[in-house]
Amino acid sequence: MAETRFDVGMTCEGCASAVKRILGKVEGVTDIQTNVEAKSVAVTHGDSVSKQEMLEKLQKVKKMCISDGV
Numbered sequence: 001m002a003e004t005r006f007d008v009g010m011t012c013e014g015c016a017s018a019v020k021r022i023l024g025k026v027e028g029v030t031d032i033q034t035n036v037e038a039k040s041v042a043v044t045h046g047d048s049v050s051k052q053e054m055l056e057k058l059q060k061v062k063k064m065c066i067s068d069g070v
Contacts (some may be wrong), residue, residue, distance in 0.1 A: 001030065004051050006041045006058060010034065015061075022057050029054075 010016050016034035019041055023032050031044035043054060 001044050002047060002049075004043050004045065004054060006043070006055065008034075008039055008041050008058065010036045010039055010041075012036065018061055019058065022061060023054060026054060026057060 008015075008019055010019065013036060016036050019034055020032045023029055023041070023043055026045070026049060028046040028049040029043055030046070033042040034040075041058075045054075
């Protein structure tokens with residue numbers, strides 16, 4: 001298992017839920033931890049999941065600024 005982190009402009013728990021819902025649909029993602037205060041997301045996933053694939057999914061979320069993380 002690998003872990004990938006993203007900086008996501010989440011402002012509330014609703015945003016965090018949206019991020020979890022979107023990334024939870026990616027096959028191979030096993031855990032998603034969000035931190036609204038730190039505006040970060042940590043994703044645990046199998047080797048078959050690419051950082052680029054997850055980033056593209058996250059960029060579809062409206063009103064959030066997303067970077068490829070820490």
